[in-house]
Amino acid sequence: MKSSEIYQAKREIINFCHQLTKGLSKPNAKFITDMIYGLAKGCSPLLSEISRALEEDIDLLSTIKRLSRNAMDFNDYAKLYHNYLDMIKRQIKDDMLVIVDNSDITKPYGEQFESLRRVHDGSKGGTEKGYLTANMSITTSQTKHPIPVYAHTFSVAEEGFSSANVETYQGLNYIDELFNQKKYTVVMDRGYDSNDIIQFLQNKKTDFIIRLTDKRWLKNGGRWYKVPELATRHKGKLALKSTIKGHQYQLKVSHLKVTLPAFSDENFFVVIVYGYGQKPMKLLTNKEINSKADVLRIVKGYILRWRTEESFRVQKQEYNLEKVRTLSLNSIRLIHNLINFLVGRNSIRIESAPLFNEILYHRAKSLKAKDKIKFYLYRYIRGLSVVLKADTVGIRIFKKVEHRVNPGQMRLII
Structure with a gap:
């Protein structure tokens, strides 16, 4: 060497x-x-x-x-984040995608960790002892590598905890301040398909793309349908080739205007995607769709969410985050943040080449x-x-x- x-x-x-x-x-x-x-x-x-x-x-x-x-x-997280965001602010541009997702830090054999409780284990399914993390990230413009912009480790057992939604709201308020007057679109998985989340985003006039669960009802053409039934009626008019997690897919895409029961005075669009998995993928958005390009932009925006999920794998595989053994929740929170700062720094270095x-x-x-x-x-x-x-x-x-x-x-x- x-x-x-x-x-x-x-x-x-x-x-x-x-x-x-x-x-x-x-x-x-x-x-x-x-x-x-x-x-x-x-x-x-x-x-x-x-x-x-x-x-x-x-x-x-x-x-x-x-x-x-x-x-x-x-406890000086405010200055750390201020300095980190100063370094990445050149990457923040108008009309960007902000990927929002929860993850977990599991400690199945832990006994003495502070505020340790059972959480959903995203990698294995079921529940396990550990902590939840709220994560929000953007991507570099050219290479599409993830840049974390918000990360917070929390426990349902810690003092002052309200709900996972409140943790998400705090992160979204932080993103709002970060982007200032710039527009951005929030991209979320099925875990965020709730009226409370949608209401929060609508009140802030924030654009969003959310993957729907099969339990939701939608109104189209004056009639109410459950999401799976509505999807089967639209088999896809637009063709799209896409690489998802290293595999090539031939996708068929349709879109239609819908109304939600809790938002009867507001119009949304549903984009239905066939070709990825056995069931079609259903995406709800409050963004206007007036052309084929708008539809494909919605689909590609959601597909990009899978690319940023690699940051979770990097944290756990390359930096071995789940092997952390500090018993203090504050220590775990700090290490999680520092790993995210390193991921962001490395992504920017890759982009600048x-x-x-x-x-x-x-x-x-x-x-x-x-x-x-x-x-x-x-x-x-x-x-x-x-x-x-x-x-x-x-x-x-x-x-x-x-x-x-x-x-x-x-x-x-x-």
């Missing part, structure tokens, strides 16, 4: 940390820098692995205790040829980790030691 590669990889991470920690107290800034570097190098949320990655001269247990104590006490990226892709030693890969995030993370793991001195030489000009200490003139 070339020393120049190690230095450049370290320098890029340290520069990212300097921007991320602006305005934080010096101890907090040093702590966040240590955590980010440890996560990037070790790809593990275990404080023991992060501590080893730092290559400090003191004993390992002292470093672990320091990181654990700081993670439990950290500096020459150093090619070195990282090569170091990852992927089995697939480079020209066959469209989603580079896995390869980037692994390549960065391989380069950083060749480092044996840590980041202490990058930490500035402040020398006081006037220490204010008494001097004896002899």
Whole structure:
């Protein structure tokens, strides 16, 4: 491994940390820098692995205790997010898609974790002990890699918890402030098909695309239909080729204007998609549809949601998020946020495509040829980790030691 590669990889991470920690107290800034570097190098949320990655001269247990104590006490999330959003604001453009989805951090064998309760396990089905996470993200313009813009870990057992919907509302209010006067469209899965969510978005005059459940009733042509019955009456007039999760699909698409029972004075559109799965996919939107291009834009917008779901897989497979062992909910929340910041930072680096990226892709030693890969995030993370793991001195030489000009200490003139 070339020393120049190690230095450049370290320098890029340290520069990212300097921007991320602006305005934080010096101890907090040093702590966040240590955590980010440890996560990037070790790809593990275990404080023991992060501590080893730092290559400090003191004993390992002292470093672990320091990181654990700081993670439990950290509360300056507002400045962290402000600095992070300053770094990604160039990626925010008018009329973007904002992907909204819940995920989970399961701890099936956990006993002592703070506010641990049973949650829906999205990967295995059923319920398991763990925490829920509210996640909202955008994608880079060209390569369509995910950039998390909001992430919050919560527990139904923690003090002040109201409901999962309230957690979603808080995130959407945050997104509204982030985009300011820019338009955006919220894209949601079936778990968000509720009158409360729709009412919230309608009140905010926010465009949305929501996948419908089969339980909902819709009115079309003066008659009420259950969603599956309505779908069977429209077999698809428009043809669309699409790649979803690496597979090619020939889709047939129809659309029609509908009314919802709880919103009798408002019109919506339903887009029905055949060709993906045994059942047709039904998408509800409040966006106007006046042409074929509008219909295809709705379908492609929802399909993009699957691309951003890769960020969950990255968190759990590349950074091993579910192996976190800190018992404090605040510590878990912080680690989840820092991993999201790294994912966003890596996606932006992939989009800008500096020459150093090619070195990282090569170091990852992927089995697939480079020209066959469209989603580079896995390869980037692994390549960065391989380069950083060749480092044996840590980041202490990058930490500035402040020398006081006037220490204010008494001097004896002899």
